[in-house]
Amino acid sequence: MTTPIIYDLIGIGIGPFNLGLAALTENISTLNCLFLDENPSFNWHPGLLLPWARMQVPFHADLVTLADPCSKYSYLAFLKARKRLLRFTILEKYFPLRSEYHDYCAWVAKYLKTLKFGYKVENVEYDKERQAYRITAWQGNFTSRAYFYAKKIVIGIGSRPFIPEGIQDKMYLPYLTHASGYLYHKKDFIERGDITIIGSGQSAAEIFYDLLQLYPDRLGQLTWITRSGILPMDYSKFSCEMTSPEYTSHFFSLSSEMKGKVLAGQDNLYKGINRSLIQMIYERLYLISLSRPNLKSDIRILPHRELLDIRPLEISGKMFLKLCHTETMEMNKHLSSATILATGYENQPPAFLEGIKDRISFDAKGRLAINRNYAIDKTGDSIFIQNAELHTHGFNSADLGLGTYRNMVIVNSILGYEHYGIPADNTFQSF
Incomplete structure (x- = not known):
């Protein structure tokens, strides 16, 4: 042997x-x-x-x-x-x-x-x-x-891709995917005519900008729903110093309870969007609005909404999205033909x-x-x-x-x- x-x-x-x-x-x-x-x-x-x-x-x-x-x-x-x-x-x-x-x-x-x-x-x-x-x-x-x-x-x-609680058992729906599979489904999703993106980070912003190039010739409606606002990544010098061995050692020394509290306030350090990409999105929206003053009826950006549920509507072939405004606590509904979950990883x-x-x-x-x-x-x-x-x-x-x-x-x-x-x-x- x-x-x-x-x-x-x-x-x-x-x-x-x-x-x-x-x-x-x-x-x-x-x-x-x-x-x-x-x-x-x-x-x-x-x-x-x-x-x-x-x-x-x-x-x-x-x-x-x-x-x-x-x-x-x-x-x-x-x-x-x-x-x-x-x-x-x-x-x-x-x-x-x-x-x-x-x-x-x-x-x-x-x-x-x-x-x-x-x-x-x-x-x-x-x-x-x-x-x-x-x-x-x-x-x-x-x-x-x-x-x-x-x-x-x-x-x-x-x-691995993170799917929000209550949505995991809906991933069988044909026009629902996590952002990690975006390019595999892009062509089919575009043919649906309207697309909704859920998420507030870099991937959501990239997909939104990518699809924005197709409006109005190949895409009729586009909606971006974010749980928070559209926050830029903090890339200032003293924040960058926190990507260091010294800060890692400091954070490691904290109690478990304190670590949780500190992390809760650091979204802008690792969950934000490139400022250059935010600028690109805004410029694109501005240029489109010059010829389409009613742009907001087709291109919607809805911050401070949390996705609670997704249900298929068999008659129309669309999806019903149940949303909660995180500040007013009002319940909103949204219809979508295709949905992309840019909800991060775990x-x-x-x-x-x-x-x-x-x-x-x-x-x-x-x-x-x-x-x-x-x-x-x-x-x-x-x-x-x-x-x-x-x-x-x-x-x-x-x-x-x-x-x-x-x-x-x-x-x-x-x-x-x-x-x-x-x-x-x-x-x-x-x-």
């Missing part, structure tokens, strides 16, 4: 965060790593890769630069390889196109030898004899199982961890109790997680700009020494 390879580290999921980890561990000779993903190739939010949409982080917040500015996997190295570096510098755009960032990640993935696509992890157990985690994964189209062993695990499977512990649940720490609310070094196991040194620590580390959890820092912490924890020097004294503020 062949003795299996026991990897020092296996990453489950290959999104930008674990892809960055793979890039940062490639040249560490003492680490034997492997990364698994169920998709056939790198694939990051394909349903929202609008060709004009830009990132909410600057180009240097790539997979590696803030840890290793000389890395061959930097965003600037990608542009040079694609012969676009000079054009990019002349363009003077701080925030890259999302589609180009996706291409950059796919470019990095092509060169990394530690990645295995087409493996869907089914279960993780702990093998006491080998003192390693045994990972069971379906290979290909669920035709066969493969088994891998690792001393350490880093989970980076990302989040994290849940993956089902494949059930086999090692006894090794994982949970807080009083049943959430993962994530250590300062992003470990979730009781010993704090063998199971790590990416982008699930909103409740423990703060609003930076999903920020691509802080992903490199988190990977530096994880690498140092796995090695047991400081391979990557963690930057200190980064802010003028003392949190």
